[in-house]
Amino acid sequence: MKIPPPLSPLPQGEGRYESLPIIPPPLTGGGEGEGERRGFSDEMERHHNMQNLLQRLKHEVLLLDGSMGVMLQNRGLPPGYAPDLWNIERPDIVLEVHREYIKAGSDIILTNTFGSTRLRLSEYGAENRLREINQEAVRIARKAAGDRAFVAGDIGPCGVTVHPLGELSFDDAVDIFSRQVEALASAGCDLIVIETMFDLIEVRAAVVAAKMSAKGLPIAALMTFTQDGRTDTGTDPETAATVLDGLGVDIIGVNCSTGPAEMVGVVKKMAQTTNSFICAQPNAGLPTNVGGKTVFPASAEEIASYAEQFAEAGVNILGGCCGTTPDYIKLLSQKVKGKRPVPKTVSEGLKITSRAKTVYIGRGFPFLKIGEKINPTGRKAFAEAIREGRMDMVVAEARGQNEAGAMALDVNVGVPMTDESGNMGRAVESVQTIVDIPLVIDSSSVEAIERGLKVYAGKALVNSVNAEPERMEKLFPGIKKYGAAVIVLLAGNEIPEKAIDRLKIAEDILKQAMSYGIRKEDLIFDCLALTVSAAQEASAQTLETIRLIKEKLGCPTILGVSNVSFGLPNRKIIHNTFMGMAIGYGLDAAIVNPYDADMHNVVIAASLFAGRDTGCRRYIAFYEINPPKSPFRKGGLLPPFSTGGEGGLSTGEAEKKKKVTREEKSTSEKIFDAIVEGDRDGIMMLVKEGLEEGIDPRDIFLNIMTPAIRHLGDLFAERKKFIPHLVASAEAMKRGVDVLTPFIEKRGAVEKKGTIIMATVRGDIHDLGKNICCMMLKNFGFEVIDLGKNVPCEDILHAAKVHDADIIGLSALMTTTMMQMKVVRDAVREQGLPCKIIIGGAVTTKRFADEIGVDGYSKDVGDVVHVTEELLRK
């Protein structure tokens, strides 16, 4: 598409707004008093304006504008054409739209730059005009706004999904957004609005860019939620608000995708999560496409009828998105403009998140159990996997700990002489793909932490900073930039002995953190659990430190408890007891072994006494899911009252009886059971036992195992057992037969039922199903010649001749390859071979088998033996 030259070209590469020689374009309709920007060209005024906006938001609800796209389309923007290009092609129309919105009551108008990132503009061949398009947009908006409205530099998604969900790296995304932010900010917009974001990583990149390139301007970030209240990538409103709040976004909100009915709930949840201002821009309902045009059904009156609900939910800025026009804004304005915002009740406390969920840490919230097992220290195999760059053990530990009840996971991949940064990136990517609990990024390497923070979608907890000035200097800027929380170790070069000295360190570090712009509520203090066998008094100081931090700083506390028991026997009881005591002192979180059931019991019980479980609800719920084990099951004690069991026996007695019954069974019966139950591990030992007891090997095969597998076949036919059982039993039988075969062969050749050539046809490259069929047929005494997969017709015919086959079994998985079956059948007939043909495989049917004229069809591995036996009988 050819882009016409701009009407008002602006010079490229200017760094600041005040240095730009703004050349007024030949705009039409520029009314008296709305005209050129007055007195906004210096930093002081911009700062004043910014303050003005944020100050005003404290006292009144402001109005944003509505859709730009629909207004431009109504004025002739062709379908599929980039609206942003009209900043330079039809600035008069863009100006007119802005003016209509201001007239309707908008206090803030968005520049016409939703798609003006480099990547989006490149779709129209206009990437070289990025600066010009963005700056023109600000100039037009400013011309319309004068001093009656704030001009918001509008930024939409960059058009490509950001790593790890997409191919664009985080740094490249930041760069792409930075260029647009810089262009908008330098042209003099009053704030930056990042909107319609569906992925947390992308919005994080955009905010990081905005913080870097529009220093000092307020930043709004709005995400888009579907009707189920989550973003396309699974983020809920609380989590979005927490992540954006952590990044220091001034205005957090929601726009597009849904109408007001669905959006009010999102606003409410966000307002309960963050003290930042809240913005909402609903669509005019859910759209319908009529004659190629997207039509939004909700009228201005209908949208406006939700205005009060939005205000009550906590909105500070209300506007409209797709389908809304100045009429909508006018009605919304009449309802809420200038009203005092509803006071918020925000849940206080440290919050960390994954991509999908938020976890609160602090007084009154559930005690946070952070899994410690993703750590190579003292674990050779784990360290080796990391060294090889393999993440399988990391993933296994993440899964295991998540299932065991960890509420967050510490990720440490520090192995000497490895690329810790790269491994941290891969580990965080892998873990957040398969669990949805928050991560604690743990490393002594600042680079590794930064890499982890770049690929992490949520708000991470960083482990850790201490009182060493160099560590703070290196780590705090990254914590602030990526919006993380951090564990603060109350130690410098040494660990202070006394609690009061640890508190002093805490105060110093807190002061330092705040000087970097990190908020107090994003710190959690590790009060340091020392080994009780080495220094018994130290534990008391740790507990006292917890108390002091809570009392003096009001901050949450954390411990790694395992250290405390070092060097003593029965360590678990020591560190769990200590953790229980610490919870009593107000401890909020611990890095623990989540596989330790006693730890969970201690936490849930101690929480009762620490004000963390109102009405004992969590305790009761926990034991409903995890009923306490009876002390009578293991020991010899008898319960005072029998609860009854099988045949009037107590549970203990019933179990005992079952066990005895099983043990009383003969080896033959056990072999039979092992086959029926698919016991692949036990069968070989049982067969050996049977042979040692002198059972004839043929007897084992013919009179025990074969009836067993036939019995299973009957159960399969009755739909009491299913294919997974058949496969497991077939393998159990095969393993048993492998043990028996040398003994059977010693006693002479075994007569085979028949010879079958098995093959997956030419073109098909998968043969697992065919292999299972082979195993089953062998178990039933057939001679099976397995030719493998992708087998040409001539090889099948050759094998059939050489082995004097009774049957040819063919498997095919694809519609393109199944016709090879007919090729084989035709060739068999043509050459007059006496063998029959049986077919099977994913795409084959009985009808197809009949159509191509083969002799048998096996619908799955369950009936291959039966069909084959029937064929041989005919």
Next chain:
Amino acid sequence: MIKSRGKVIVLHNIPFTIEEKKVLRELRIPKIDSLKEIKEENIAGSIKNAIEMAYSLIKGKACYRTFKIKEVMTDRVLIAESDSLFVGRNMVRLLKNCDYATLLVCTIGSSIVEKIEEISKTSLTNAYYLDRVSAWMADYMAEHVGSVLESDIRGNGYEPTFRYAAGYGDWALAAQGEIMRLTEAKRIGVSITESFIMIPRFSVSAVIGWERKTK
């Protein structure tokens, strides 16, 4: 705004969970929803192991692209990029009320296929369980992309049709060549053999139509 119109959207590291219930259905075990309900502990344990192994091996990826429908004929549906892709009566029936069609390709990667090959040398049962977990998860990735697409489709005022794949009905598997080309499937490591079989094996390709609402 149609996010994927005229350009390929590529997704990597698609988050996932493996539901026991879905795996049991894929294994054709009816009625039960949890492995705990399987009487034979060794079988339940092996399926559980297959699920855990799959967590370490699956790399969910997808690519998709949306096309404007140019014309609906009696035997085919035309898009600017191809006259020969959307052919057959079933395809016409699927897309006749649609303005757009999205082609998608998803995969769970090649590591799991290699693992199945490796395991099948020692235990066909374990290989079979992992194979079925993989089959479900390839479908899961397609469902995931389908749900992402659905919000885009509905957000633009349309209804999604069901997912339709080459090789079904009268849509020949030979269409795979064009599907791979138009979605740039090689970017997620998916290619096809001469028989149009996708490599890696646990990959899914399909079309979803953007249907005009009737009301």
